[in-house]
Amino acid sequence: MFKKKILFYIMSSLTIISMLGCHAQEEAQQHQYTNALIDESSPYLLQHAHNPVNWYPWGEEALEKAKKEDKLLLISVGYAACHWCHVMEHESFEDTTVARIMNEHFVAIKVDREERPDIDDIYMTACQMASGRGCGWPLNAFALPDGRPVWAGTYFPKNQWMETMEYFIDAYSNEREKMEEYAAQLTEGIQGVGTFQPIGEEAVFTTDKANTMAERFMNHVDFVKGGRKGAPKFPVPNGYEFLLQYHHLSNNDKALDAVNTTLQNMAMGGIYDHLGGGFARYSTDEDWLVPHFEKMLYDNAQLVSLYSHAYQKTKDPSYKTVVEETLHFIAQELSHSEGGFYSSLDADSEGEEGKFYVWEKEEIDSILADEKVARIFCDYYEVRKGGNWEKTNVLHRKKPVEKISSEYNISTTELAEIIQNAKQKLFEARAARIRPGLDDKILTSWNALMIKGYLDAYRAFGNTAYLEIAQKNMDFLLKNQLQSDNRLNRNFKDGKSSINAFLDDYAFMIQALLSLYEATFEEKWLHKADELAAYALEHFEDESNALLYYTSKLDPALIARKKEIEDNVISGSNSAMARNLLHLGTYLYKEEYINRAKDMLHLIAPTLESTEQPNFYSNWCALYTEFAHPLYEVAVIGPDYQALKASLQSGYHPNALFLGGASEGKMELLKDKLQEGETFIYVCQNKVCQLPVQEVEAAVKQFAP
Numbered sequence: 001m002f003k004k005k006i007l008f009y010i011m012s013s014l015t016i017i018s019m020l021g022c023h024a025q026e027e028a029q030q031h032q033y034t035n036a037l038i039d040e041s042s043p044y045l046l047q048h049a050h051n052p053v054n055w056y057p058w059g060e061e062a063l064e065k066a067k068k069e070d071k072l073l074l075i076s077v078g079y080a081a082c083h084w085c086h087v088m089e090h091e092s093f094e095d096t097t098v099a100r101i102m103n104e105h106f107v108a109i110k111v112d113r114e115e116r117p118d119i120d121d122i123y124m125t126a127c128q129m130a131s132g133r134g135c136g137w138p139l140n141a142f143a144l145p146d147g148r149p150v151w152a153g154t155y156f157p158k159n160q161w162m163e164t165m166e167y168f169i170d171a172y173s174n175e176r177e178k179m180e181e182y183a184a185q186l187t188e189g190i191q192g193v194g195t196f197q198p199i200g201e202e203a204v205f206t207t208d209k210a211n212t213m214a215e216r217f218m219n220h221v222d223f224v225k226g227g228r229k230g231a232p233k234f235p236v237p238n239g240y241e242f243l244l245q246y247h248h249l250s251n252n253d254k255a256l257d258a259v260n261t262t263l264q265n266m267a268m269g270g271i272y273d274h275l276g277g278g279f280a281r282y283s284t285d286e287d288w289l290v291p292h293f294e295k296m297l298y299d300n301a302q303l304v305s306l307y308s309h310a311y312q313k314t315k316d317p318s319y320k321t322v323v324e325e326t327l328h329f330i331a332q333e334l335s336h337s338e339g340g341f342y343s344s345l346d347a348d349s350e351g352e353e354g355k356f357y358v359w360e361k362e363e364i365d366s367i368l369a370d371e372k373v374a375r376i377f378c379d380y381y382e383v384r385k386g387g388n389w390e391k392t393n394v395l396h397r398k399k400p401v402e403k404i405s406s407e408y409n410i411s412t413t414e415l416a417e418i419i420q421n422a423k424q425k426l427f428e429a430r431a432a433r434i435r436p437g438l439d440d441k442i443l444t445s446w447n448a449l450m451i452k453g454y455l456d457a458y459r460a461f462g463n464t465a466y467l468e469i470a471q472k473n474m475d476f477l478l479k480n481q482l483q484s485d486n487r488l489n490r491n492f493k494d495g496k497s498s499i500n501a502f503l504d505d506y507a508f509m510i511q512a513l514l515s516l517y518e519a520t521f522e523e524k525w526l527h528k529a530d531e532l533a534a535y536a537l538e539h540f541e542d543e544s545n546a547l548l549y550y551t552s553k554l555d556p557a558l559i560a561r562k563k564e565i566e567d568n569v570i571s572g573s574n575s576a577m578a579r580n581l582l583h584l585g586t587y588l589y590k591e592e593y594i595n596r597a598k599d600m601l602h603l604i605a606p607t608l609e610s611t612e613q614p615n616f617y618s619n620w621c622a623l624y625t626e627f628a629h630p631l632y633e634v635a636v637i638g639p640d641y642q643a644l645k646a647s648l649q650s651g652y653h654p655n656a657l658f659l660g661g662a663s664e665g666k667m668e669l670l671k672d673k674l675q676e677g678e679t680f681i682y683v684c685q686n687k688v689c690q691l692p693v694q695e696v697e698a699a700v701k702q703f704a705p
Contacts, residue, residue, distance in 0.1 A: 036061075041493040042112040043439045044080040048089065052099035055110045058119055066107040066145035072172055073147065074106035074165075077113050077120050077139040080439035081281075081294035081344035083353050084155045085138040090351075091158045098162060105169045107145075113137065114343060114443060115491055115499055118551050121562055125190045127152035142168050147559045148183040149190075187559055194563040196545055196603040203602035205627040213614045213621045214246040218258055220615055222286070226262030228615070231286040235266060235279060237302035238571045239618040242625070244309055245654040249629050249705045256313070263310055267322050270394035273357065274381065275427045277325030278333070279303055280347075289396055290389045293354040293436075294347040297334055297446045298570055300326055301341075304453035308460040312652035323457050327466065330450065333438075339469075339476030340442035340492060341450045349436045356436050358392035359426075361385045367429050368422055376408055376415070377422040442492040444481050444501055447473055448508035449570070455515045459649040467519055474516060477509065478528070486535040487554075503550050503564065506536040507576035514583055521636075521645065521661040529584055533593070536577065546599035547574050565604070571619035574600060579623045586631060586657055589668040601627065629655055630685055632703040633669055636660035638679025647696045648681070656703055 036056045037049040048055050056062035058075075066073050076093075078085030092098045102108050113120035120139065126149035127135035140161075141152035156164060171179055217239065220228050227233040240259045247255035266272060269288025271280050278300050280291030304326055311319040334342040349356040361383050368374040377383070381395040388394060405412045451470045458466035480497050481489045488501035488509065513529035516522070540548040542563070550564045550573060564572045578600040585593030604620050614621055634653075636644045637660045649658060664670040673682055673692075680692035683702035690702050 037110060041491070041496060041498065042080075042115050042441060043437070044078060044085075044112040044114075045110050047080065047086070048093060048110050051089070051093045052096050052103075053093050053108050054099075054103045055108050058109055058111050058116060062107050062109050063145070063147065069107070070145065071105065071107050072150075072168060073141075073143040073145060074102060074108045075111060075119075075123055075141040075143055076108065077111040077123060077141070078137045079112060079114050079344075080437065081296065081346045082137050083292060083294070083347040084136075086348070088138050088140075088155055088161070092156070092161050095158060098158060101162060101165050101169075105165065113139075114439075115441070117504075118502060118555075118558060118562070121550070121564070122190060122558055122560055123149055123152050125193055125562075126186055127154070129186060129189050144179070144183050148187045149559075150179050150183050150186070190562075191560040194547075194565045196547060199602055199606070203598050203605065205601070205605065205624050207628045209609050210246070210621070210625045210628045211250060211252075213608055213624065214243065214250075214252070214255060216612055217243065217614045217618070217621070218254060220613070221258045221262070223257065223261055225286055225288070226258075226265035227283075227286075227288070229286075232282050232284050233271075233286060233288060234282040234569060235271070235299055235303055236569055236615070236618070237299075237306040238567055238622070239615050240306055241309065242618045242622045244306075244313060244652070245622055245625060248313065248652060248654055249625065251705070259310060260314065260316075263307060263319065263322075267307075267318060268397040270389075270396040272322070272396075273329065274395045274397075275423055275430060276333075277327075277329035279326070290394055291354075292347055293357055295329075295333075295345040297330075297341055297343050297443075298449055300330060300334075301446065301449035301453040302570070304330075304450075305456040308453075308456040309652055309654075312460050312650065320461060323461070327454070327457060331469075336440075336442060336476070339472040340480075341447050341473065343439040343441050343443055343446060346437035346439070349434050354389075354392075354394070356430065356433050358389065358394055359383065360387070360392055363429075364393075364426065367425055372408075373418055373422055376404070376418055379407075380404055380415075380419055440493065444477060444488055444490050444492075444505040445508045445570075447477055448505070448512040451512040452508075452515045455512075455519045458519060462646060462650065470512075470516065470519070474512065474525075486531045487539075488532070500552055500555055502552070503536065503540050503548055503573035503577065504570070506532055506540075507573045507580060510536075510580045510584070511576060514580065514587075517587070518649070518658045521641065521659065523661075523665050523667065526584070526587055526667075529580070530588060530590075533577075533580065533584055537596070545603060546596060547603060548577060548600075566616045567619040568616070575604075575617070575619040575623060579619065579626070582623065582626060582631075583657060586633060587659060587667070587669065597623070598627065626655075629705070632656045633682075633684040633687070634658050634699065634703060635670055635673055635682040635684065636679070637664065637670060637673050637682070638662065638675065639677070640679040644679060644681060644696060648699065651700065653700075653703070655705065 031050040033050050033052045035049060035054050037045045040046060040057050045057060111119050123141040124135055124139055126141055127139060130151050136154055138155055139152060141149050143149045222229045240262055243255040244259050246252060265288050271283045271288045271291040278295050281294050281296050281299060282292055284290050304323055307319045307322045333345060347353050361378060364378060364383060365374045368377060382388060382398055383393045401412050405415045451473050454466045454470040480492050488505050489497040490499040490501045490505050510529045510532050513525045517525040539552045542549055547563050549561050551561055564574055566572055567575055578597045581593040581597040601623055608614060608617055608620055608624055632655055634656045639662055641660050641662055659669060664674045680694055681699040682689045682692050683699055693699050
């Protein structure tokens with residue numbers, strides 16, 4: 001059978017590296033080759049614009065060329081900050097022998113997965129189906145001229161890549177009928193992923209089942225080192241948001257322990273940049289020591305939210321430090337002057353992964369000069385002469401502060417001063433190094449996540465600068481990405497807005513607008529959220545069920561129109577939209593939104609209630625919990641609303657939606673609540689209110705679990 005022949009060949013001749021990376025190529029000063037990518041805006045595509053491979057961007061030109069010349073498509077997907085993508089580029093795509101084979105026998109297409117996640121999803125699904133396991137980037141797919149995949153894999157060393165291409169060249173010439181059959185089967189499988197049949201019975205979401213989901217989630221937590229058991233370890237913030245929510249509602253200490261253990265170990269590990277702030281994408285080991293060094297906006301945005309929420313719950317000062325340092329990194333490294341946020345920093349510099357971030361002990365000793373200070377610093381950050389990773393040192397912490405203070409006979413205050421001064425010297429020395437490459441495209445969905453991160457930090461810590469940055473970014477997105485009919489674009493680069501937005505762009509924009517409303521009580525943010533929700537429901541609609549497609553009905557058709565169901569490193573767009581509709585429907589008295597959210601959850605609930613792996617549905621679990629423990633509407637209205645709002649929102653209250661202002665405005669939920677000259681807090685649930693109070697503590701008692 002053709003499928004078995006491919007799998008046997010691949011498994012016997014390839015070592016596929018499915019874990020993830022990708023890195024930015026430094027261009028040579030003069031270019032012998034230039035291909036069709038030269039006119040693209042994506043930094044990832046531009047990195048390949050001078051390969052001898054005749055790359056094309058995804059589009060009609062490439063697809064028509066493949067059909068006209070009867071050639072297989074070779075679709076290679078990656079992103080700018082990824083290490084292994086560019087290992088493969090240097091080994092294969094810059095090689096003229098490899099390029100000759102690719103150019104003669106294939107139409108080669110390069111895709112930036114961050115710009116076109118819809119294309120990535122199709123061929124990633126093909127890879128997972130063909131290999132029977134997880135896949136990563138670089139993703140390399142072989143497809144028929146009409147785009148239907150035949151097979152897909154990840155990283156290939158040069159010789160194996162050439163062998164693989166020769167295999168498919170031969171198969172296309174001599175076994176085309178079998179390739180057609182397999183492409184049809186694979187495409188049918190891709191099209192069937194994420195389909196749900198309507199459920200007849202009434203939706204009932206119970207606290208007992210929500211509790212079971214949380215317990216099953218915790219079965220996969222490493223309660224010693226944090227994160228998911230084993231290696232590699234990824235920060236998956238939405239999972240710990242769910243456990244924090246569950247702890248708040250159930251007072252389950254085990255859930256809080258899972259969150260604290262994870263956040264503390266991450267913040268002390270090498271995945272965190274102890275000099276410059278911010279987190280790398282994931283840890284290659286179970287100790288959070290050695291990361292893939294790329295820094296992604298979406299990780300840091302969500303982690304700012306999570307650490308802010310954890311601070312609200314625990315008041316752990318180390319969480320505040322992490323938030324402040326990470327937001328400083330965002331401001332210094334990933335911020336556009338007009339208000340947008342860039343996408344990522346590369347893992348590599350000077351062609352080496354992590355070179356910008358790691359240290360030799362002798363270098364630290366020389367920079368710090370003072371022998372005692374250097375000894376203390378190296379002890380504090382586990383720096384060793386022989387290194388702790390590939391003969392260099394990744395800064396990380398293990399020892400408690402009190403133990404180090406005792407060993408060196410200094411106070412914890414003095415130790416903090418020594419460490420802070422030493423960090424500053426090393427940070428300045430590091431700044432003189434050749435920096436990792438910057439992916440300076442601005443993505444709507446990721447920017448919206450960062451807006452929410454700033455707003456969550458504002459609510460936790462009261463720093464008005466965070467609110468101002470969030471508002472500036474939202475203004476940037478509304479000015480540059482929003483069209484007159486409420487259609488969004490996904491990408492902004494070099495002054496140009498492009499690519500029709502996907503469902504996640506709408507979902508996270510609406511989420512950010514709702515968060516802006518809660519932070520300011522300005523109704524304009526609710527109205528814009530409502531407009532975007534209405535647009536999304538119309539343009540991403542599936543008439544057969546309540547879930548939404550990932551692509552708009554305006555987009556050119558691919559071989560499958562898919563839905564994003566699972567929650568991964570970022571919450572899935574359907575779960576995010578469903579939570580938006582519940583919250584927005586509550587604010588605006590729109591039962592149709594609440595019912596739509598319930599219908600969406602109803603389709604997923606059987607999976608949530610039966611799966612042993614609810615961590616792949618963590619944001620759905622959070623929504624399930626919000627239906628099982630109905631949300632409170634907490635209205636603060638009157639002339640002193642600002643102070644009471646700030647005090648209320650400095651605490652962790654995942655079971656409450658906040659609204660209000662100096663006047664009733666136009667919101668039905670605020671009608672008849674203003675009392676002249678007085679400021680009151682109304683705690684309501686399903687529009688039924690308790691007696692109004694004027695003290696925050698009294699109000700919190702009314703909606704405490």
